[in-house]
Amino acid sequence: MLLHKHLTPELKARLDTLTTRHGWTLRKTIQSGLAHEDSQMGVYAGDSESYALFSPLLHPIIREHSGHDLSGQSSDFSLDGLPQDDLDPTGEFILSTRIRVGRNLARYAFPPAIGARDRAALEAEVVQVLSRLPGALAGEYHPLASLSEARREELVRRHILFQQADRFLDSAGVNRDWPRNRGLFHSADKRFIVWVGEEDALRIISMQPGSGLAAAFLRLKEALGQLDAHLDFARDSRLGFLTACPTNLGTAMRASVLIRLPYLSRRPDFHARCARLGLSVRGLHGEHSEPHDGIHDVSNAVRLGVTERDIYQRLRAGVQALMALEADARAAAARQRSRAG
Template sequence: MAHALLTRGAMLLHKHLTPELKARLERLTTRNGWTLRKAIQSGLDHEDSQVGVYAGDSESYALFSPLLHPLIQEHAGYDLEGHASDFSLEGLPQDDLDPTGEFILSTRIRVGRNLARYAFPPAIGARARAALEAEVVQVLGQLRGELAGEYHPLASLSEARRRELVEQHVLFKPADRFLDSAGVNRDWPRNRGIFHSADMRFIVWVGEEDALRIISMQPGSGLAQVFHRLKAALDVLEERLEFARDERLGYHTTCPTNLGTAMRASVLIRLPCLSRRPDFRALCSKLGLAIRGLHGEHSEAHDGIHDISNAVRLGVTERDIYQQLRSGVLKLIALESRARLATRGENSNLAAGGE
């Protein structure tokens, strides 16, 4: 299946929202008060937005489907024929990608989830946000074993502690300017928080871009271990919480680009030689991978370290994402190893010539 990921999504908003469609949709409002104007405000404010449209609740995807469905299809290169979930790794290699630790610093998989009976963060009211937090915290308190942990409301953390956790990549900040325009930062930081296990390998963010960001992570390159931990947590949470989803779009998310699995599987990987190639981004894209900097989206790489993840979430299964990330990262490691050898050879020749 071909996925033609676009980077000028806000232009898609202007392309698909014709004057006729705008007149038709601007009369509609979801039960949570989400309107077309609220949905597209971020795209109107920021021409460099990836998509420019955000959902305020599950109903948004049905009510504004004449705009959202064609936009999603064009952005993802996927015809919305239906979404399947599959967390099985049976028959796939599950060995360590980088046993020596020469390339991969850490591995992380997260999924976004919203609750079916609440508005999403852009549209939720203060009272409902408090009720959602209380419900989620009660469920998180039932986790056992390696998933057991403690919940910390953001408002209870000192500024120094918040900064420390953000720098460790385990806590979220106020949403960026795109999501801020959509209303995600309202009432900050009330009724938001972080749940984490004692070893910080399992984390749940409450009240970020989506109601929940459920994260499994660890140092090194144990992709299969991270995947299995996340699956174990989701098995428990899905028994106790009803997540917003449907058969066509998969899990409903605030940003349409996260629909489907709502999964981002990534590694922090050191590629100092390979990343100097002018075709590095094109190479990653060909492997179905997306690149971010050391500190996530909209950040730069440092010391050759990049955040590499799956580019596609919709129209693929969780199993597909695991398989694609694994094979893509192994390819990058092989190319980086080759580039390092070539660099050493060039340096040796220069040294010999200098003698």
């Protein structure tokens, strides 16, 4: 765990007396890591100020995890000159495409630290902005507390709704007051979704059936333009958009496809191949889940020190490479069956 590597007794003594304006302390920053030895980083931020006040601990951890020198973060949603056609028009490999970003609001604490009164105020502010979204982005907001358990479970199965946070986030304080002042906004076609009150204040999501990466990307770009005009998102010139978990800093973007790779994924070097392509691999139902019938969730591995355009370009190229490798693996398996027959 990076926490243990970088938190020396001297540094702990130096930071122990510090508190942000929202009451976030060193102890709260590291409490999830102390509770879970299998945590990767072991730290969470409670507000924007955390990244400055506890920078002697957080910045070295972020540098080592990301490989980025924290020299600066820019944003670029342009796709000019990049291919925008469907990656897999026949649907042979890709089931769906999903792009999400995390956002917090500058004047509020983040979900690990936010109080009940501010949580309600943040929800009201966000819902008012969401209610004015135009065209295909327009939709309805559903407070979690208003949904039946059966309805919640159905939406979770369809990857439209989030669940109560996992044990790492629970230890960080994200699950307090569950499910009050949390909710789901979705457009009529459910291709644009906003989660309110999950790991970050907002998870803004664009979904597309099949391999329409460009369509999902451009919808998200439009939505963020609308929201950014009315909401003051927490951001920093060096770290980019500020998130509760430092692994999401930078663009705070995770662009992914659900892809069938039953032959390629059987090979022992599958994960290493994906890593070399700059891709991260999860199971069918996201982090800590298992693949099913060779279906994997494949996404960009890097969020910090790259632009949104970079993520689009690298994911597209990486997924194209995986489809070619899977086709080769299928052909090899067919030849082997033919020889055996």
